Amino acid sequence: MDGYDGTVRLGAINLRHDRADLDSGPDVSVSSPVTRQKAAAAKQFIENHYKNYLQGLQDRKDRRRALQRKVQESQIPVEEKEEMMRNLERRETEYMRIQRRKIGIDDFEQLTVIGKGAFGEVRLCRAKSTGEIFAMKKLKKSEMLSRGQVEHVRSERNLLAEVDSRCIVKLHYSFQDSDFLYLIMEYLPGGDIMTLLMREDILSEDVARFYIAESILAINSIHQHNYVHRDIKPDNLILDKNGHLKLSDFGLCKPLDDKYSTILLENEDLTSQESTSETEGYSASPWLMPKEQLQQWKRNRRALAYSTVGTLDYMAPEVLLKKGYGIECDWWSLGAIMYEMLIGYPPFCSDDPRMACRKIVNWKTCLKFPEEPKISVEAKDLIFRLLCDVDSRLGTRGVEEIKAHPWFKGVQWDMLYELEAAYKPTVTGDLDTQNFEKFPEVDGPPSVTATVGPWRKMLTSKDNNFIGYTFKKSDILTSLESSGIPEEDTPKINTLG
Numbered sequence: 001m002d003g004y005d006g007t008v009r010l011g012a013i014n015l016r017h018d019r020a021d022l023d024s025g026p027d028v029s030v031s032s033p034v035t036r037q038k039a040a041a042a043k044q045f046i047e048n049h050y051k052n053y054l055q056g057l058q059d060r061k062d063r064r065r066a067l068q069r070k071v072q073e074s075q076i077p078v079e080e081k082e083e084m085m086r087n088l089e090r091r092e093t094e095y096m097r098i099q100r101r102k103i104g105i106d107d108f109e110q111l112t113v114i115g116k117g118a119f120g121e122v123r124l125c126r127a128k129s130t131g132e133i134f135a136m137k138k139l140k141k142s143e144m145l146s147r148g149q150v151e152h153v154r155s156e157r158n159l160l161a162e163v164d165s166r167c168i169v170k171l172h173y174s175f176q177d178s179d180f181l182y183l184i185m186e187y188l189p190g191g192d193i194m195t196l197l198m199r200e201d202i203l204s205e206d207v208a209r210f211y212i213a214e215s216i217l218a219i220n221s222i223h224q225h226n227y228v229h230r231d232i233k234p235d236n237l238i239l240d241k242n243g244h245l246k247l248s249d250f251g252l253c254k255p256l257d258d259k260y261s262t263i264l265l266e267n268e269d270l271t272s273q274e275s276t277s278e279t280e281g282y283s284a285s286p287w288l289m290p291k292e293q294l295q296q297w298k299r300n301r302r303a304l305a306y307s308t309v310g311t312l313d314y315m316a317p318e319v320l321l322k323k324g325y326g327i328e329c330d331w332w333s334l335g336a337i338m339y340e341m342l343i344g345y346p347p348f349c350s351d352d353p354r355m356a357c358r359k360i361v362n363w364k365t366c367l368k369f370p371e372e373p374k375i376s377v378e379a380k381d382l383i384f385r386l387l388c389d390v391d392s393r394l395g396t397r398g399v400e401e402i403k404a405h406p407w408f409k410g411v412q413w414d415m416l417y418e419l420e421a422a423y424k425p426t427v428t429g430d431l432d433t434q435n436f437e438k439f440p441e442v443d444g445p446p447s448v449t450a451t452v453g454p455w456r457k458m459l460t461s462k463d464n465n466f467i468g469y470t471f472k473k474s475d476i477l478t479s480l481e482s483s484g485i486p487e488e489d490t491p492k493i494n495t496l497g
Helices: 015-024 033-073 078-100 141-146 150-162 193-200 205-223 291-305 328-343 353-361 377-386 454-458 461-466 477-483
Strands: 108-116 120-127 133-140 171-176 180-186 237-239 245-247 471-474 493-496
Touching: 033 078, 108 133, 133 141, 141 150, 141 180, 150 171, 150 180, 193 237, 193 328, 205 237, 205 245, 205 328, 328 377
Parallel strands: none
Antiparallel strands: 108 120, 120 133, 133 180, 171 180, 171 471, 237 245, 471 493
16 A cells, blocks of 8 residues: 555456446435435535536625726725725635634524414524524424425425515525524514504505505516415515515415416315305305404404415415416515505405305406495406406516506605605514514524534435525625625625525
8 A cells, every 4th residue: 555645546347357246236316205305405515516616606706896897997006905805705714714614593593473474483583693683484394394384485495596586575594494494574563454454444545556556566576587476365475664565475386387386275175165256155145244253354354374274365266276387476466465455345355265266266257346435447447357367367467567557656666665665664672563463472492402513414314305594695796895896796696495
């Protein structure tokens, strides 16, 4: 072994002589499902690592070229130009140091619960290092796996990481431990549109127009990235402290990939009478819920929103009928919300999910307007053109045909988020939760994660389904301003792990 330099050299292998031995032994190509799962996890981990590394390298090159172009065009001394380049290098080094730091649940102080769902909860949290307040969405992995929600969770995290829009709730971090997935998002203290509707009962057409318009911008921002939301409803439309609207809760979102999707309801027999337009219940019962039942529905609406099945009142008929559907189903949902804003309840609401489904799939019979409250002809027309067959539904041929409807005449689409909002929520501070429902605190044991290296953690059986979930949003525009890079030339960094 003298002179061995540490390099492993592979010589030619004589397959002809070895083949008999190989054939006589066990079939090494056969492996257990666990081994294949671990191999797939390792492959994905490695691919993510190098993809992120190469993307980061390209981003750094782009920023350097942008600064070099700027300093060459500027009339400043050579010494100042050199200092700007050195400053950029220092900022880049600091940025990479921050990115290497792992974020986990121990970095946050968990505060008030502001939402509960079938798979987890949402609560306020405070970053221990900076004191910043966020909303933490916490999902139980075992529930995700047992109910087949892994792809939905992955799509939600990918959409939040990919779509950078003022109309969408911002994701700052995502990470996991052995039991839970975590999404750390911006906290919007204005409450949701459901809270606003419960307080006001109905909205004026001016207020409704403002929020429907902002909803259109929000929904279109995810459609442009080829995602369908599939769960547009008032409790997923959140208001910031100034009253502007952002879209949230992407747990049912799906990338379309230019194909139509399907969704299976948990309760398979909800649509068992899906295609009979004059079936039992319609000829004998009025199309509108009796007043007492309507009041009961309004009292129970928040509980319905947190149920496993969720409220069906805003689902499009093509979704319920398990036919192929695309982004057009989100525009139906918006039409149902607009009806509720102006009339006081959704067009097909019922305290019985089966009846709600039957009303929706028989919308031609059941879509009617009460005599009171009165709404404009233009508002009715827009609702009719959203709650209709896909082929004639506004939005099927693009968002511009919705924006062009007469009900939106005078709307300054490019200025909506610069204008004063139609409603100003009462917010007294960063920790104010008065615009959200109160939930009893149930103290449980804190999640404890063993300190292990990334490879060992990657290969634990529970985590194989969630490889690549980690995300850290790093907006370095502010930190690089002193380097002189103009904002329009500076890329925004998203790091995926």
